[in-house]
Amino acid sequence: MGFFYYVTRRLALALPTLFGVSVICFTLTYLLPGNPAMVKAGPFATPEHLAEMERQMGLDRPWPEQYFRYVSGTVRGDLGESASTGRPVSQDFLQRLPATLELNLASLLIAIVVGIPLGVLSAVHRDTFIDHLGRVVGIAGVAMPSFLTGLLFVYVFFYMLNIAPSPLGRLESGIEPPQHVTGLYVIDSLITANWTTLRSSLHQLMLPAATLGLSAIAPVARMVRSTMLEILESDYIKAAWAAGLPRRTVIYRDALRNALIPVITISGIVFGFLMAGNAVVESVFSWPGIGNYAVTALLTKDSAPIQSFILFVAVTCVIVNLAVDIAYGLVDPRIRLS
Amino acid sequence: MSESLFVSSSTALTLMWQRLKQNPLSFAALCVIVLIATAAIFAPLVAPYAPDATDATAALESPSWRHPLGTDEYGRDQLSRIIFAARVDLVVAFAATLIAVTIGGLLGAILGYSRGWADMVAMRAVDALMAFPAFVLAMGITAGLGNSTTNVAIAISITQIPAYLRLTRGEMLRLREMEYADAARTVGNPTWRIVLIHLLPNCLPPLIVQATLATGFALLTMASLSFIGLGIQPPQSEWGVMAAEGASQIVTGEWWLFLFPGLAIMISVLAFNLVGDGLRDLLDPRMRGVR
Numbered sequence: 001m002g003f004f005y006y007v008t009r010r011l012a013l014a015l016p017t018l019f020g021v022s023v024i025c026f027t028l029t030y031l032l033p034g035n036p037a038m039v040k041a042g043p044f045a046t047p048e049h050l051a052e053m054e055r056q057m058g059l060d061r062p063w064p065e066q067y068f069r070y071v072s073g074t075v076r077g078d079l080g081e082s083a084s085t086g087r088p089v090s091q092d093f094l095q096r097l098p099a100t101l102e103l104n105l106a107s108l109l110i111a112i113v114v115g116i117p118l119g120v121l122s123a124v125h126r127d128t129f130i131d132h133l134g135r136v137v138g139i140a141g142v143a144m145p146s147f148l149t150g151l152l153f154v155y156v157f158f159y160m161l162n163i164a165p166s167p168l169g170r171l172e173s174g175i176e177p178p179q180h181v182t183g184l185y186v187i188d189s190l191i192t193a194n195w196t197t198l199r200s201s202l203h204q205l206m207l208p209a210a211t212l213g214l215s216a217i218a219p220v221a222r223m224v225r226s227t228m229l230e231i232l233e234s235d236y237i238k239a240a241w242a243a244g245l246p247r248r249t250v251i252y253r254d255a256l257r258n259a260l261i262p263v264i265t266i267s268g269i270v271f272g273f274l275m276a277g278n279a280v281v282e283s284v285f286s287w288p289g290i291g292n293y294a295v296t297a298l299l300t301k302d303s304a305p306i307q308s309f310i311l312f313v314a315v316t317c318v319i320v321n322l323a324v325d326i327a328y329g330l331v332d333p334r335i336r337l338s
Numbered sequence: 339m340s341e342s343l344f345v346s347s348s349t350a351l352t353l354m355w356q357r358l359k360q361n362p363l364s365f366a367a368l369c370v371i372v373l374i375a376t377a378a379i380f381a382p383l384v385a386p387y388a389p390d391a392t393d394a395t396a397a398l399e400s401p402s403w404r405h406p407l408g409t410d411e412y413g414r415d416q417l418s419r420i421i422f423a424a425r426v427d428l429v430v431a432f433a434a435t436l437i438a439v440t441i442g443g444l445l446g447a448i449l450g451y452s453r454g455w456a457d458m459v460a461m462r463a464v465d466a467l468m469a470f471p472a473f474v475l476a477m478g479i480t481a482g483l484g485n486s487t488t489n490v491a492i493a494i495s496i497t498q499i500p501a502y503l504r505l506t507r508g509e510m511l512r513l514r515e516m517e518y519a520d521a522a523r524t525v526g527n528p529t530w531r532i533v534l535i536h537l538l539p540n541c542l543p544p545l546i547v548q549a550t551l552a553t554g555f556a557l558l559t560m561a562s563l564s565f566i567g568l569g570i571q572p573p574q575s576e577w578g579v580m581a582a583e584g585a586s587q588i589v590t591g592e593w594w595l596f597l598f599p600g601l602a603i604m605i606s607v608l609a610f611n612l613v614g615d616g617l618r619d620l621l622d623p624r625m626r627g628v629r
Contacts, residue, residue: 017465019466020465020467024466025478031483139608142607144604144607145558145561145607146562147585147600148600148604151584154588155597273471276471279473279566280562280566284585298567306477309474310475313470313474314471314475317470317471318469
C-alpha cells in the first residue's frame with residue numbers, strides 16, 4: 001500500500017508541472033518569430049491568402065481553443081513542420097534523437113565513473129590535498145563554459161597532437177553507418193560486429209562526450225562527498241570502526257553503498273544539465289543531434305523545431321525526475337513515508 | 339554564543355569585511371571581480387586600443403608586447419576587445435540578477451507570508467519553470483523576444499526568478515511564525531510593513547549568497563547564448579561572441595582567439611562562485627564546512 005500510494009501521489013504531482021510546461025511552451029510559440037501561417041503560405045502569399053491560411057490553421061480562434069489544439073496535436077506527435085527542412089519536426093527529431101542519446105549517455109557514464117571516486121576520495125581524505133584538488137576540479141568544471149572545454153580539446157587533440165578526428169559529426173568521412181538497430185552507433189556496430197565503424201564512432205564520440213561529461217562531474221562528486229561525510233559520521237560506521245573491521249570494508253562496503261543512493265537523485269539533475277549543455281557541445285562538434293538541430297533552427301528563425309526542442313527537453317526532465325523519485329522510493333523506504 | 343555577541347557589537351558590514359579577509363581564496367576572488375569591474379568602467383582609459391580599431395598590417399598576430407593577447411583577422415586588439423566586452427557581460431549579468439532578485443524576492447516574501455491559494459498556484463508555476471533547464475529556457479525566451487542585450491538580460495532573469503522565489507518563500511514561512519513577527523502583528527503594524535521592514539531583511543543573507551552564485555551563472559548563460567549565435571550579435575564585443583569568432587580559426591591554429599575570451603568568462607564565473615562560497619560561510623554559520 002505504501003509504495004503504491006507514494007507512486008500515485010508523485011504522479012499526481014507531476015501532472016500540474018506538465019500542464020505548466022505546456023502552457024509555457026505554448027506561450028513561447030506566440031513569442032517566437034515567424035508566423036506559422038506565413039511559413040506555410042510562402043513568401044509570395046497575398047494578404048487574403050494569408051488570412052485564409054490562418055483560418056485553416058485555426059490561428060484566428062480564441063486562445064484556450066488554440067491551446068487545446070496545440071496540446072492535442074503534441075500528444076498525437078504532431079510537432080509542426082520545419083520551414084528549412086520542409087519535413088515534419090517529429091520525423092527530424094526521431095532521426096536525430098539517437099545521436100543526442102548516445103552523446104548524453106556517454107557523458108553521464110564519464111561523469112559517474114570519474115565523479116564517484118572523486119567524491120569518495122574527497123570525503124575520506126577530508127581537508128587534505130586530495131579534497132582541495134577535488135574541489136578545484138569541481139568548481140573549474142562548473143565555471144568553465146562547455147564551449148571553451150570543447151574548443152580546447154579540439155585544439156589540443158585534433159590540431160596539435162592530431163590524435164582526435166576532425167570535430168565533424170559521428171563518423172569519419174567514408175565510413176558507412178552501422179545497420180540500424182538502436183540508432184546508437186557504438187552499440188549498433190558492436191552488435192553487428194562492425195569493428196571499423198565501432199572504432200570510428202568511438203573516436204568521434206570521445207571528445208564531445210568528455211566535454212559534456214566534464215561539466216557534470218562536479219555535481220556528482222559534490223553529492224557523493226557530502227553524503228559520504230554524513231555517513232562516515234553516523235553511528236553504524238562508528239560501530240563498524242569500533243568492531244575493528246578493516247578500513248577498506250568500512251569505507252567501500254558499509255559507507256559507500258549507502259552514499260550511492262543519493263546519486264540516483266543527482267543523476268536526474270545531471271540529466272537536465274546534460275540536456276542543456278547539449279546544444280552548445282553539439283554545435284561545437286557538429287554533432288547531428290537535436291541540440292544542434294535546435295541551434296540551426298534558431299539561426300534560420302525556424303520556430304517549430306526550437307519550440308519542440310524546448311518542450312521535449314522539459315518533458316524529458318519531468319519524466320526523468322519522476323522516474324528518479326520513484327526509483328528512490330524503491331531503494332530507500334524512508335522516502336515513501338515522509 | 340560568543341559569536342552572536344560579537345555580531346551585535348560590530349556592524350555587519352565591517353564584520354563581513356574582516357571575515358572575508360580571513361578567507362584568502364574568496365578574498366582573492368573578490369579582488370578579481372573588483373579588478374575586472376574597474377577595468378570595464380574605465381575601459382577607454384585602460385584598453386591600449388579602441389575595441390573596433392582595425393589594422394590590416396597586424397591581422398592574426400599571435401600574442402606579443404604590442405598586442406599582449408594577439409589580434410584577430412581584422413587586426414583588432416584582443417585585449418582591448420576583451421576589456422570592452424567586460425562592460426556588456428558584467429552589466430547584463432548584474433542586471434539579470436538584480437531583476438530576478440527583486441521580483442523573486444518580493445513575490446516569494448508576499449506568497450510565503452500570505453500562503454493560501456495564490457501561493458499554491460504560484461508554486462506550481464515555479465515547478466513548471468524549474469522543469470526547464472535554465473539554459474534551454476533562456477534560449478527559447480531570447481529566440482522569442484529577439485536578439486538584443488536587454489532581451490538577454492530579461493531571458494536570464496526569468497530563468498532565475500524561481501530560485502529566489504522559492505528561497506524567500508521558504509524563509510518567510512519560517513519567519514512568519516517567529517515571536518518577533520507575532521510582536522509586530524500585535525502592535526498593529528500593517529501587513530506590508532511586517533513583510534517588507536520586519537521580515538524580509540532577515541531573508542537577505544541567503545538571497546545574497548544565491549545572487550552572487552547566480553551572477554556567475556548568468557555570465558555563463560549569456561556567453562553560451564551568444565556563442566551559439568543568440569542574443570548579443572557581432573561586431574559587438576562580448577566574450578561568447580569573441581570565442582565563437584575564434585572557434586572558426588581553430589583549424590588554422592590561432593588559439594589566442596578562442597582561448598582568452600573563454601578564460602575571461604571562466605575566471606569571472608570562478609570568482610563569483612568563490613565569493614559566493616565565502617559569503618555562504620560568512621552569512622550562514624550553519625553551512626560552514628559544508629560544501
